[in-house]
Amino acid sequence: MVAIRLDEIDRKILAELQADGRMTNVELAKRVGISAPPCLRRVRTLEESGLIRGYHADVNSRELGFEVQVFAMVGLESQAESELNAFEERCREWPLVRECHMLNGEVDFILKCVAPDLSSFQQFLTGDLLTTPNVASVKTSLVIRGAKDEPGVPFDVLEERMNRTA
């Protein structure tokens, strides 16, 4: 994956598509100040370079019946690379685990999980997570309420940095 040089227009495109991924190409072109064809070419380039990984509908999981969100801090017995990989692979296979990040510090992994209800989660916790070999400790915290949830890039910060460097 080559490092693509991004100009102001590319960054605007990314910001707009992050805000509204279904925007039409003509609308996008209008907003970033160029005509449609070169705009589409830039988008394609951004997609092929991997800077745009994809587009996803943001589905309200709570309304769909996943009312429980839990963060789980996991510590392992062994931190050998093979063991770390093995645990990560397990996480990829568990549908209730939506995110898995390896951390520094005393905890090895943090997992973001969803579940339809508490008993479903407990079932997963005791039946799957805690019975996984090499798992030494798990501390879970229920999400009481969400105050902010905007995965993505803060483009305002990015612009500021670019202007400083330029």
Added chain:
Amino acid sequence: MVAIRLDEIDRKILAELQADGRMTNVELAKRVGISAPPCLRRVRTLEESGLIRGYHADVNSRELGFEVQVFAMVGLESQAESELNAFEERCREWPLVRECHMLNGEVDFILKCVAPDLSSFQQFLTGDLLTTPNVASVKTSLVIRGAKDEPGVPFDVLEERMNRTA
């Protein structure tokens, strides 16, 4: 927001749009097994009902220069509702904070943060987060590497539940 009754087709639509938010309506209709017009009508209904919150491009923040990801566990002095709201409002204003969740247990909030580099984050930590009134303790953990990151709904689990209930 009324509770919408979802049939199999609606759930397929949600799953497909979560996987690929830019899919054309005709392609979507083909995949879920109906013709284009009723498919579009269903999508509009799902959007208006709030089940689909929006569509977003998934931008590779690391490639864009945000190489640092940090989870911050925050404890407050006072957990009065007004204080909780005040802290949440702060989080919404900080661009480096992408997620803020209120938790049960000893920690009051967990924050997912991004930053261009460590010093930027430290600047935010010492300059903003730690100087915020009512913040009692902050424990941060750097993300070493990400193993899974698929925000959204596990539709396979949902289908299984529906079939069991039906």
Added chain:
DNA sequence: ACCAATGCGCAATTATCTTTCGCACTTGCG
């Protein structure tokens, strides 16, 4: 059995995307 309501599919219109072409600007070499 009838009627209303809901949802699907067809067809036509409208909007959008894709492709091709030509032009202007920059870059590098003679």
Added chain:
DNA sequence: CGCAAGTGCGAAAGATAATTGCGCATTGGT
């Protein structure tokens, strides 16, 4: 300095997709 090659842009035309209106079938209730 001049010229050729490469790159990016905008305009226009053909292809594709989205949207709307309407008729019909199915369902649920009377």
